[in-house]
Amino acid sequence: MTTKTKTSTAKKRTSIGSRRSPDAEAAVLAAARDLISERGYAGFSVDEVARRAGAGKTTIYRWYPTKADLFIAIYTTERSASVPVPDTGNLVADLVQYTTSLWRFWAAHPAGAALRGLIAEAQGTPEALSALRDRFLPERTADVRRILTDAANRGELQAHEVDDKISLWVGFSWLKLLIGELHKEEVISPVMMQIAGLSSRPKQ
Amino acid sequence: MTTKTKTSTAKKRTSIGSRRSPDAEAAVLAAARDLISERGYAGFSVDEVARRAGAGKTTIYRWYPTKADLFIAIYTTERSASVPVPDTGNLVADLVQYTTSLWRFWAAHPAGAALRGLIAEAQGTPEALSALRDRFLPERTADVRRILTDAANRGELQAHEVDDKISLWVGFSWLKLLIGELHKEEVISPVMMQIAGLSSRPKQ
Secondary structure (H helix, E strand, O other), X not given: OOOOXXXXXXXXXXOOOXXXXXXXXXXXXXXXHHHHHHHOHHHOOHHHHHHHHOOOHHHHHHHOOOHHHHHHHHHXXXXXXXXXXXXXXXXXXXXXXXXXXXXXXXXXXXXXXXXXXXXHHHOXXXXXXXXXXXXXXXXXXXXXXXXXHHXXXXXXXXXXXXXXXXXXXXXXXXXXXXXXXOOXXXXXXXXXXXXXXXXXXXXX | OOOOOOOOOOOOOOOOOOOOOHHHHHHHHHHHXXXXXHHOHHHOOHHHHHHHHOOOXXXXXXXXXXXXXXXXXXXXXXXXXXXXXXXXXXXXXXXXHHHHHHHHHHHHOHHHXXXXXXXXXXXXXXXXXXXXXXXXXXXXXXXXXXXXXXXXXXXXXXXXXXXXXXXXXXXXXXXXXXXXXXXXXXXXXXXXXXXXXXXXOOOO
């Protein structure tokens, strides 16, 4: 599961300096990724990342000014192309497939621990809060926004409901991440039906 | 806003020993409450609580073995009778009133900062995660469960939907707490309609 930095045999890396070389950056990210998976948020420190990567702490801080930046970098590196965006032509089916893939991705990859760390860190510093709310959230909800917007275009919901449904979907998924219940996938289908506005009303 | 411990003039408190006296406990809780409001999760430490309360660190740990226990105690002390549970006979109206009261309470009282701290702490230690999921959540969702169960009894939703709707409601409210958007109350009403299953479907 861990990704080791590969240095080509031709080009021997001597030490990680402050120059932002791809090798050095990969070593720092790999160390950060391993550390958050192994020790979680409480055991994560830039000191330990520096030690494992053989990098200077000030160098790391120059590249990633806050822990939040490191968590976002871990998430972003892993996230690309890991969770496919379905397009079945049906809102509930799309939401169920996408949510199931994302929860499994969070549970199986350091990205899940990194997101937990980012949310926790955001409770402590205004910079992390802003990174989470103003940078991470808009970027990382683009896929579910597309699923909902496509459904609105097909007439499955009203366009003005998209933002609220994104909030419901994010809140529900974060809750399950934050309380460690990503394995309880049986709740996904009924809840996605409710988010889609298809909750069954009692027979009158 | 801060609650100072009152010691009666008749009974002079000399020092806070390990005996769990009401005065000593109140002093510790008041110090913890002040500290979490002033400094937030990142600035919260048992060391500082002990210093402010004039109590021993080991004494505090004996009463509250983890930070999570302290956060729950702060929340519980403040929460009692602060947020009325409406009973208008209409699910959406009940949810809107209750959610508005709760968000204002979270924003205005140290309990909101304590809950943010509890959620953050739960990302670091298994004990805090269990305290949050298995102790705090069931107790603290009893009110919204009653609102939803009463509505199910009136025929406004089906009884088997209650748990999923609680998850949607908790997830949505936590999201707004965790990203610092409790003041954006205009989202409450449309989202509560969606949770109630009253999202307007497009005209076909």
